[in-house]
Amino acid sequence: MNYSVTHLKSAGYLLWELKVLYSLKELKQGGFTAEELKATGYNAKALKAAGFSCTELKKAEFNVGWMKLAGFELHDMTRAGYSVRDLRSVGYTDKELKAAGATRFGGGGA
Secondary structure (H helix, E strand, C coil): CCCCHHHHHHCCCCHHHHCCCCCHHHHHHCCCCHHHHHHCCCCHHHHHHCCCCHHHHHHCCCCHHHHHHHCCCHHHHHHHCCCHHHHHHCCCCHHHHHHCCCCCCCCCCC
8 A cells, every 4th residue: 555645744754754665756745845855955956846835935934045046037036025235235226126126115025
């Protein structure tokens, strides 16, 4: 009989035990959060590939540099709430920020 991540998680198995048996995508589908998966060593690029959104990864406290390396677009990062200051720190220009809807005073990552 095959058991799902959800079934084993509810039976008390821990993430580190399930990590060796299931793919990252299956762990996500089984209800593990980006925060939990980050704590076991997964990076932003892997979590993005498994289907986590920019907003979910920001909640897991990935900095904007990791998000850019993971391949998120500027508009994704502004919508997730990264600040203009943070976005500038990884090389985005004022022109790019304005085009993506980022402003200093609210909306899209103030």
